[in-house]
Amino acid sequence: MKNILFFGDSLTAGHGLRASESFPALLQQRIDQQALLYKAFNYGVSGETSAGGRQRLAAVLARHPVDVFVLALGANDGIRGIPVRETTQNLQFILDAVRRQHPQAQLLLAGLEFPFDLGPLGGHRLAHYATAFKALFRTLAEKNSLPFVPFLLQGVLGRRELNLPDGVHPNAAGQKILADNVWQVLGPLLQQPVGP
Numbered sequence: 001m002k003n004i005l006f007f008g009d010s011l012t013a014g015h016g017l018r019a020s021e022s023f024p025a026l027l028q029q030r031i032d033q034q035a036l037l038y039k040a041f042n043y044g045v046s047g048e049t050s051a052g053g054r055q056r057l058a059a060v061l062a063r064h065p066v067d068v069f070v071l072a073l074g075a076n077d078g079i080r081g082i083p084v085r086e087t088t089q090n091l092q093f094i095l096d097a098v099r100r101q102h103p104q105a106q107l108l109l110a111g112l113e114f115p116f117d118l119g120p121l122g123g124h125r126l127a128h129y130a131t132a133f134k135a136l137f138r139t140l141a142e143k144n145s146l147p148f149v150p151f152l153l154q155g156v157l158g159r160r161e162l163n164l165p166d167g168v169h170p171n172a173a174g175q176k177i178l179a180d181n182v183w184q185v186l187g188p189l190l191q192q193p194v195g196p
Contacts (some may be wrong), residue, residue, distance in 0.1 A: 003064045003126055004040045004186075007053060007094070008072035008110070011152060012044025014175060016164050021172040026179035027186065036190050038068070049076045057094055063158035066102040069188065070182065071095065072110035074137070084132045088140065093146055106189055110149040110182065111137030113157070149185050152178060 006012050006024040014022025024042040031038050043060050045052070053073045071094060077087040095107060114130035150155035153170070153178045156162045162174035170178060 002038050002067035004038050004068040004070065005060065005064065006040060006042050006044060006072065007057070007060065007064055008044040008070075009048045009053075009075055010044065010046035010169055011075060011178065012042060012072050013046050014042075014044070015046045015167075015169045017175065021175055023175045023178040023182060026176060027183060030179070030183060030187070031190065038190055045073075048073065048184060049080065050074055050087045050136045051082075051096075054090045054093050055111055057097055061098065061101050066081065066098065066105045068106045068108065068186070069102070070110065070186065071099045072112075074112050074133075078112065078114050078133050081129065084129070084136050087133075088136045091136075092144075095140070095146075106147070107144070107147075107184075108147045108149070108186060109137060109140070109141045109144075110151065110152040113151055116165045138143055147183055147185050147189060152181060154181050173190065 004024075004027075004062065012022065019042070020045065021023060022042055023046070024040045028040040029066075041064060047057070050073045071091065073091065073094070074087055095109075098105060098107060100123060111134070114133045138148065138150070140146070152167070156170050156174040159174075160167065162170060162177065164171050
């Protein structure tokens with residue numbers, strides 16, 4: 001049995017939902033249906049920034065051997081307007097640390113886009129931030145030659161019927177779409193032999 005670690009924030013944790021409704025749990029169901037020998041571990045922490053992930057990474061990596069590592073952090077950085085350079089450095093640190101400790105592991109990066117509708121009054125500065133924020137994930141994926149989910153919230157962001165009343169966190173139906181988005185990239189990876 002090989003291990004998949006999902007390392008993220010409330011989007012990964014399934015904020016406001018049962019653990020079984022989070023997208024990592026839904027992906028475990030698909031893995032089991034296909035008789036693939038992987039166990040999914042959900043290390044999503046609500047409210048976490050890339051800096052928070054960087055701080056708790058060592059404790060998480062110490063718990064399990066890692067065969068596949070899915071990095072889905074950054075949404076809270078965008079909400080707080082943390083400089084893109086800082087977010088990029090933190091995510092690169094996480095990728096480097098995983099590779100150093102588990103060189104055989106397959107890494108996968110989930111991209112995000114600035115979570116707010118900028119609207120006509122968004123302003124040039126905010127629009128510039130949104131563009132840079134979106135681009136940082138693809139740049140990291142290309143620099144590190146990673147399989148890449150372009151936008152984790154594709155098909156869910158801004159759709160009231162797929163989100164909790166807060167309008168930010170996917171509901172159970174929304175989490176199913178997140179699972180679909182990730183599976184498009186993760187599924188083919190799990191069909192390949194990983195590590196020794």
